[in-house]
Amino acid sequence: MNQGRLRPSENRTIVAKPLTRAAFAPFGDIIEKDGAQNFAINDGNCVRYHDLASVDVTGPAARPLINIFAAQACALPLELKMVERHPLGSQAFMPLSRNPFLVIVCHDTPLGPAPPQAFVTAPGQGINLKRNVWHGVLTPLYEAADFVVVDRGGDGDNLEEHVFAQPFRVDLP
């Protein structure tokens, strides 16, 4: 099957699955306490869940940035017209609320992004997208949400976009 160009008869509705480390491993890290290496610090008053995401910034004058993204809620079913990727850096999203968000990613193929896979986060989960992974834009569910975002600053073009020949629909189960 040509993963990059589906025939019109093929199903273009993607149903989001629960976000798990195993399913998401090809695309990046899940930032959460559950299942993470941890140890007590500060005389036992704090638990450090340690080194949860690989920050990967490259290219000229590369440096990690810390930002806040304030995103509007997405409507369901989501009409997914395009995905993007960042060839020079990883991008971590940690929600500042317990509200879930949709995570949409694609494998890469010689013909461009494969059909999307969609995940829905559990409360408290964030993600870190590996450098150059195709993904949808930030899509909180139900209500607007703020995220702390760790990504890449520097020189060079760090954005590539792909518009699908036909949009996909992404929905919850």
Next chain:
Amino acid sequence: MNQGRLRPSENRTIVAKPLTRAAFAPFGDIIEKDGAQNFAINDGNCVRYHDLASVDVTGPAARPLINIFAAQACALPLELKMVERHPLGSQAFMPLSRNPFLVIVCHDTPLGPAPPQAFVTAPGQGINLKRNVWHGVLTPLYEAADFVVVDRGGDGDNLEEHVFAQPFRVDLP
């Protein structure tokens, strides 16, 4: 006045002040939307509050880490026995709730840390401590809280502690 060694008669109670960019500038960055450079992205569905903190990691094999710290609430007045600093890296703390936390920092002197200054955050504020700034450990108010923390991994000794000859008390106004 010898800032490092107070006489017993001197006041050892520190009253926390509201956290503002101006007051905190010598110690680091405030991570918040208010007053930050920002621009719309994602077809106007998201606002990016851009580059809010200077991540500064140095020394052998230095790399930025993303962690979650789960901290117990501190009791007030806080008995501050010691402060610490990290000579090889900055350390950013962004709360994953709207609950405020205490921020305790000290200027450095040739005799060690000066008497502490204390700040209380507004909902939604995080901080980034500059490399090598003396600070108290993470102290959320009222209830336990999780924070996303961006600090430094690598080789070398990145922790220095200073125990005060007498503890300070830190309280709210």
